[in-house]
Amino acid sequence: MLTSVVIPNFNGENLLKSNLPFVLALGADEVIVVDDGSADDSIEIIRNFKFQISNFKLIENKKNLGFAQSVNKGVTAARGDVVVLLNTDVKPAKDLLRYVIPHFSNSKVFGVSFAESQWSWSRGFWQYGYVQHEPGLRTNKVHETFWVSGGSGAFRKSIWDKLEGFDEIYAPFYWEDVDLCYRALRRGYKLLWEPKAQVEHAHEATISKYHARSEINFVQERNQLIFIWKNITSSELIVEHWKNLFLRLLNSPGYVKIVLAALLRINRISAARRIENKEKIISDEDIFERFK
Numbered sequence: 234m235l236t237s238v239v240i241p242n243f244n245g246e247n248l249l250k251s252n253l254p255f256v257l258a259l260g261a262d263e264v265i266v267v268d269d270g271s272a273d274d275s276i277e278i279i280r281n282f283k284f285q286i287s288n289f290k291l292i293e294n295k296k297n298l299g300f301a302q303s304v305n306k307g308v309t310a311a312r313g314d315v316v317v318l319l320n321t322d323v324k325p326a327k328d329l330l331r332y333v334i335p336h337f338s339n340s341k342v343f344g345v346s347f348a349e350s351q352w353s354w355s356r357g358f359w360q361y362g363y364v365q366h367e368p369g370l371r372t373n374k375v376h377e378t379f380w381v382s383g384g385s386g387a388f389r390k391s392i393w394d395k396l397e398g399f400d401e402i403y404a405p406f407y408w409e410d411v412d413l414c415y416r417a418l419r420r421g422y423k424l425l426w427e428p429k430a431q432v433e434h435a436h437e438a439t440i441s442k443y444h445a446r447s448e449i450n451f452v453q454e455r456n457q458l459i460f461i462w463k464n465i466t467s468s469e470l471i472v473e474h475w476k477n478l479f480l481r482l483l484n485s486p487g488y489v490k491i492v493l494a495a496l497l498r499i500n501r502i503s504a505a506r507r508i509e510n511k512e513k514i515i516s517d518e519d520i521f522e523r524f525k
Contacts, residue, residue, distance in 0.1 A: 234313075234314045234315060234334060234337060235262045235263070235312060235313040235314050235315070236261045236262050236263070236313045236314070236315045236316075236317060236330060236334065236387075237261060237262065237263040237264075237265060237308075237311035237312060237313030237315070237316050237317070237390075238256055238259065238261045238263065238264045238265065238316075238317045238319060239265045239267065239304060239307035239308055239311060239316055239317070239318055239319075240253075240256065240264070240265070240266045240267070240307070240318075240319050240320070240321060241266075241267050241269060241300055241303040241304050241307065241320070241321075242266055242267065242268050242269060242271060242275055242279070242321050243268075243269040243270065243271055243275075243297065243303075244271045244272060244273045244275060245271070245273075245275055245321035245322075246271075246273045246274045246275045246278050248321035248322050248435075249266075249275060249278045249279060249282075249321055250278060251324070252319075252321060252322070252323065252324045253278075253279075253282050255324045255325055255326075255327070256319060256325060257282065257286060257289075258327050259317075259325060259327065259329060259330055260330065261288075261313070261317065261330065262288060262312075262313055263288045263289075263290065263311065263312060263313055264286070264288060264289050264290070265289075265290045265291075265292065265307045265310055265311060266279050266289075266290075266291055266292070266307075267292045267294065267303040267304070267306055267307040268291065268292070268293050268294060269294045269297050269298055269299070269300075269303045270294050270295065270296045270297035270298070276291075276293065279291050290310065292306055292307060292310060294306070299401070299404045299405045299406070300383075300399075300404075300405065300406045300409070301398075301399035301400070301401045301403060301404060301406075301409045302399075302401050302404070304318060304383065304398070304399055305398040305399055305401070308388075308390065308393055308398055309398075311390060313390060314337070314389070314390055314391070315333075315334060315337050315387050315388070315389060315390065316387065316388050316389075316390050316393065317330075317333075317386075317387045318382075318383050318384060318385070318386055318387070318388065319384065319385065319432075320384030320385065320434070322384075322434060322435040323384060323385050323432050323433070323434045323435075324432060324433040324434075325347070325431075325432045326430070326431040326432065329347065329430045329431065329432065332427050332429040332430045333345050333347070333387050333427055333430050334387075336375075336425055336427065337387075337389055339423070341421070341422055341423045342389065342422070342423045342424075342425060343381075343388060343389050343392045343393075343414075343417040343422035343423065343424060344381035344386055344387065344388045344389070344414060344417070344424045344425070345381065345386060345387045345424075345425045345426070345427050345430065346378050346380075346381040346382055346385065346386045346424070346425070346426045346427070347382070347385045347386060347387075347427065347430040347431070347432045348426070348427060348428045348429065348430055348431050348432065349385060349432055349433070349434045350431075350433065352368045353368045353369050353370065353371040353372065353376075353426065353428075354368070354369045354372075354376040354377065354378040354379075354426035355367070355368065355369065355378045355379040355380050355426070356368070356369040356379060356524045357379030357380070357415075357520065357521060357524050358521055358524060358525070359470060359517070359521045361477050362470075362473045362474040362475070362476060362477030362478065363457065363461065363474065363477065364457065364460060364461055364464075364465065366379050366380065366411065369524075372428065373428050374428065375425055375426065375427055375428065376425070376426045376428075377423065377424060377425060377426070377523065377524075378424045378425060378426040379411075379414070379415075379418075379424070379520075379524055380410060380411045380414035380415070380424065381410065381414055381424050381426075382410060383399065383409060383410030383413070384410075384434070385432055385434050386410075392417060392422060393413075396413060396416055396417060396420075398413065399412075399413055400412055400413070400463075400505065402459060402463070402498055402501050402502065402505070403456045403459060403460075405452065406452065407449075407452055407453050407456050408453070408456035408457065408459070408460050409456075411460065412460055412463070412464065415460075415464050415520070416464065416509065418515060418520050419464075419509065419512070419513040419514065419515050419520070420512060420513070420514060420515070421514050421515055451490075451491060451494070454488075454491045455491050455494045455495050456495075458478075458491065458492065458495040459495050459498060459502060461474055462495070462499075462502050462506065463502045463505045463506050463509065464506075464509055464517075465517050466506070466509055466510050466513060466517065467516060467517040467518060470517055470518070478492070
């Protein structure tokens with residue numbers, strides 16, 4: 234089973250210097266870095282690593298395309314059966330693949346999430362008309378997870394291709410990995426968290442450099458709405474959502490800006506929702522019940 238590592242990079246020269254040696258030590262069959270229009274010395278650093286090994290590929294975006302599109306380009310170019318996605322701020326343990334790859338002997342496994350010191354498997358739930366997720370109780374055993382991190386996880390490429398990867402409707406960032414994983418769960422695939430696949434992840438090391446916290450929060454809330462409108466097809470849950478959305482608008486009038494921002498993408502949301510209605514085999518309620 235061939236393994237490809239895909240790393241999106243934007244102005245991450247210091248992170249690349251620190252973490253790329255650990256990535257190369259994994260012994261993957263292929264390493265692909267997608268540079269997203271960096272203006273620092275990232276390209277020079279990447280090329281220096283590229284000349285050290287034969288299985289290294291550099292993809293250069295002429296302009297900044299964003300996280301989802303860059304990752305999609307990298308996965309499209311990958312030749313591995315399993316694609317490991319690592320952000321530049323992730324430092325993997327050398328034996329990571331030893332614990333991850335065996336899970337893919339089960340053809341129903343789509344993704345495996347790695348173990349970050351501060352997190353565990355993800356528990357997804359429905360609360361007050363909204364999809365929420367939070368870390369589950371830490372355990373030393375493999376556990377099902379609601380989603381696999383797009384910056385710290387492994388995915389089966391054949392299923393990724395079938396699902397057409399990250400939906401770029403969520404640009405510039407956040408919820409695209411939750412969305413992909415939810416679509417996989419709806420089609421009957423499995424997601425796992427492997428506690429022995431250790432990584433160090435300095436979250437938002439790049440995003441926080443270029444986006445204010447208020448902007449990040451705004452995008453997160455907008456994309457939460459996009460996720461719900463796109464993926465939740467249960468009539469009961471949708472009715473509950475609209476009731477609670479209305480109450481939120483009454484209590485927080487400023488929330489209307491987030492709603493309007495999501496509505497700007499309603500045509501794309503509606504088209505994707507029609508696909509979910511057609512291809513789902515597992516109900517929303519059954520998925521949330523699994524993580525109680």
